[in-house]
Amino acid sequence: MFLNSLSTLVKFFIGAVAIGALLNAFNISADQVLRDLGLTPDSIFAFVLDGISWALPNFILGALVLVPIWIVIFLLKPPGFGR
Numbered sequence: 001m002f003l004n005s006l007s008t009l010v011k012f013f014i015g016a017v018a019i020g021a022l023l024n025a026f027n028i029s030a031d032q033v034l035r036d037l038g039l040t041p042d043s044i045f046a047f048v049l050d051g052i053s054w055a056l057p058n059f060i061l062g063a064l065v066l067v068p069i070w071i072v073i074f075l076l077k078p079p080g081f082g083r
Helices: 002-025 030-036 041-076
Strands: none
Touching: none
16 A cells, blocks of 8 residues: 555656656746736645644644544454455
């Protein structure tokens, strides 16, 4: 499974570099594309921070519920179950 994920990441990296080189050949830059879309690096960073500030408390709240449930299920499993 790890090798599949690594292989996918390598393919993505190679594809991104190839497309970036092609766009660079046509004098298209990431900064220009972002400006055309009305975005700035600062606005993207703020959007990511807003997403993290929303997701982190919800993740912690969900973990506070799920971890004890998982512990109880783990402790109540019969020996040798799932091997």
